[in-house]
Amino acid sequence: MQRPTDDRLQIPLSALNQYAYCPRRCFLIHGEGEFRHNVHTVSGTLEHERVDRQAGESKAGVRVEYALPVWSDALGLSGRCDAVEFHPDGAIYPVEYKHGKRKQWDNDDLQLTAQALCLEEMTGKPVTRGAIFHQQSKRRREVAFDDNLRRAVKSTTVEVRALLSSARCPPPLSGIDARRCGECSLRGICQPALIGSDRKLEHLSQTLFEPEEELP
Amino acid sequence: MTVLQNTLYVTTPEAYLRLEGETVCVMVEQQKRLQVPLHHLGALVLFDHVMLSPALLGRCAEDGRSVVWLNRSGRFQARLEGPVNGNILLRQAQFRAAENANGALGLARAMVAGKLRNSRQVLMRGAREAKSDVDRDTMVKAARILATQIRKLPQAETLDTLRGFEGDAARLYFESLPAVMREPVREQFPFEARSRRPPRDAFNALISFLYALVLADCRSALETVGLDPQLGFLHAVRPGRPALALDLLEEFRAPLADRLALTLINRGQIQPGDFDCREGGAVLLNDKGRKTVITAYQERKQETLTHPLLQQDTPIGLLPHLQARLLARFLRQDVPAYVPYLQR
Ligand code: SF4
Secondary structure (H helix, E strand, O other), rough: OOOOOOOOOEEEEEEEEHHOHEEEEEEEHHHOOHHHHHHHHHHHHHHHHHHHHHOOOOOOOOEEEEEEEEEEOOEEEEEEEEEEEEEEOOEEEEEEEEEEOOOOOOOOHHHHHHHHHHHHHHHHOOOOOOEEEOOOOEEEEEEEEEHHHHHHHHHHHHHHHHHHHHOOOOOOHHHHHHHHHHOOOOOHHHHHHHHHHHHHHHHHHHHHOOOOOOOO | OOOOEEEEOOOOOOEEEEEEEOEEEEEEEEEEEEEEHHHHEEEEEOOOOOOOOOHHHHHHHHOOOOEEOOOOOOOOEEOOOOOOOOOOHHHHHHHHHOHHHHHHHHHHHHHHHHHHHHHHHHHHHHHHHHOOHHHHHHHHHHHHHHHHHHHHHHHHOOHHHHHHHHHHHHHHHHHHHHHHOOOOHHHHOOOOOOOOOOOHHHHHHHHHHHHHHHHHHHHHHHHHHHHOOOOOOOOOOOOOOHHHHHHHHHHHHHHHHHHHHOOOHHHHOOOHEEEEEEOOOOEEEOOHHHHHHHHHHHHHOEEEEEEEOOOOOHHHHHHHHHHHHHHHHOOOOOOOOOOOOOOO
């Protein structure tokens, strides 16, 4: 087994989620340290909600751990689970809380699967299912950790590590993916329109020393 | 960042600002004169002897809200700095770029081009609105020479040559600026050349003060983005000098300050009575004048225009932030070029 002190870049679980949503967003947050403030704000909000939840959720025999630190030395991943249920039959069941309404991108599933892989490595027990809890609809959506998702976690971790080690910020999303910019909290920092206009930028830069002739 | 937060300017001497819940209260002689929600404020700019409560100071440091103290004439005195923000990789890139002579020269050229092109726009617009042929000719002629100077910029192979070109062009620009003033007010604001520290006529006092306001905004923009405002490309590094903020200021002098100064004069919003002449020849805006200018500047910042790169309406006050962001992205090699803001 790899020692936890190996000097591979440790990847935060949330980085996988960010990456699946938008590599540039992942880099801005984890590679450039932007937005720390707001990220904290979000976890602060979660803390509140956790307290609200606690009461209603002690179902018969189920023990729930909130904000549980988890890690995988094999993958070089670490982070926290919003909640992990330990059922009387031995089942371990991670639950991730999301603000948004419905799942729109599969990034949440990826993050949850990564948590499962961590929990498996930590406990030596299989973790086969978990759930995403959507605050708005107050609904749980169950996720089965199939081979596809597990493979995706592994390959994404490798990609994220390469990205964060490269120190190069990826370009903004384009095409149909650019729809995601609309609800991205980093839009102001990212400035997708400003940065994405490379052609215009190059044109302006080439004509910078050529003021237009037309005089009144 | 996407929303343009306001800057709170406090010019009342002996005012005391304190934190009350999530708001800032401006107290004058124990009386509450103003109460503003903190989240509306991106920066506080304080003139003269304005005091801040420790709680407010701490809160501003924590939130990264800039607090700047200026003296009466708008000269920088001090600023609050919270924990070092922004990222070290960006600052490393900035330092590398500054050490690379070619890279620095390229950036400096772009900045000078921005300055001269925007200066030229002021003259062209003046020419379009000119009431007399003589004035129009003066401005058109100057604009032509400026265009020649701009085309010459790529030939400048050292920073000194570049600064030389810039100096010549700036002199020419200022010489022709009185032509942009309306005939009746021209006599009230005799203006021959740029004078600073101290300004020696009313127009110089007015633009100096506006430059100081824009400079404070450029500085906060750079700090917000995580760039070091002291390490410039066009302006040489000197202790205590915000060289990069001065670099960024160049492209905004004409559109944000000069043009506003001319508008204020042409519309009679600023008059000779708004200035104090000091023994020996220095001229400074007085209290009333400063208030008028600050109000006008604030209003100007809320106006929107179409950004040449974004193709969308952008509040004028956000322009320094966008440029700082673009500069940071260029230094991180995220975009292929740095292009200054070009006023239409
Ligand atoms: S604004 Fe768009 S491109 Fe930028 S980080 Fe967000 S999703 Fe990615």
